[in-house]
Amino acid sequence: MAARIQQSPQPGGGKRKGKAQYVQAKRARRWDGGGPRQLEPGLQGILITCNMNERKCVEEAYSLLNEYGDDMYGPEKFADKDQQPSESEGEDDDVEAALKKEVGDIKASTEMRLRRFQSVESGANNVVFIRTLGIEPEKLVHHILQDIYKTKKKKTRVILRMLPISGTCKAFLEDMKKYAETFLEPWFKAPNKGTFQIVYKSRNNSHMNREEVIKELAGIVGSLNSENKVDLTNPQYTVVVEIIKAVCCLSVVKDYMLFRKYNLQEVVKSAKDLSQLNPKQAAQTGNGKEAKLESGDKSSQNDPAEGKNNQQVVPENSEELGPTGSISETQVVTEGVAKPKPELASQVTEGSESNENDL
Helix, strand or coil: CEEEECCCCCCCCCCCCCCCEEEECCCCCCCCCCCCCECCCCCCEEEEEECCCHHHHHHHHHHHHHHHHHHHHCCCCCCCCCCCCCCCCCCCCCHHHHHHHHHHHHHHHHHHHCCCEEEEECCCCCEEEEEECCCCHHHHHHHHHHHHHHHCCCCCCCEEEEEEECEEEECCHHHHHHHHHHHCHHHHCCCCCCEEEEEEEEECCCCCCHHHHHHHHHHHHHHHCCCCEECCCCCCEEEEEEEECCEEEEEEECCCCCCCCCEHHHHCCCHHHHHCCCHHHHHHCCCCCCEEECCCCHHHCCCCCCCCCCCCCCCCCCECCCCCCCHHHCCECCCCCCCCCCCCCEEECCCCCCCCCCC
């Protein structure tokens, strides 16, 4: 509610009344769920894009995640919010030990109040971030998409894409390089190997350069094992890079092209439905077709909108690495416009209808 403030009358007995001013009062937000309130480094969770209705998106996400979460990990156990931390019997003569125990009891009580899924502020419009606790986001989301892909049963209305986020760090190049060196080891460090692509998306961030990020991450993957190869058509792994403000979200997912870029609206469509689409619409579903561009092509000019708020309602197109080949032949795919370096080959997939430039 707005609070009314009346100005004091002017000195000297004047009859002129002060003009009433209204100041918007800040609403007190209740936060009883524990944990962080917004997206920050050190979290795991699920990044979800929606079609304008974020409130409905959160409701659908809770319903869907709880359904499959209970199936994979069993029903969630809750503790009484009013439950007090346990007290030791008798008095402890050691003050330091007693203090440590009290701190441990407080932490244990807080952890018991944390939910398995908790929505936090993402920092971008039409984007919802669900913080997860005690589960593996990539396995849960893959299980959801696999079931929907097999049954072709539509379970959401406003949710578009659902991307697992296995780790977050600060969205600065040096921080990302340091974090990725350890983060990518389970999938790409020898003796592990595989074909891969890198998908890049940035929102509300203007200081990161997509070409530099992709080049550095590709170099890290190559340094972990020289047998890791790039493949856009049917990669074994897809490295997802989602940057929102000053936070970088990373994950490595499987079946990215099979599950239509993890789009819940597209994965329910059958092959017959896709065959009825025109060529431009069919390309938007993530079928892996690419159009090669020469390095000197006009489309390689810098996009003036690069780094601005790049929010989309429909599924976003992404930057990816080029087809099967060595790391030194990395191909960069940008959203709507390909911007290759002179020494790199260039390749671009057709974007969605929301792309400003039709290639």
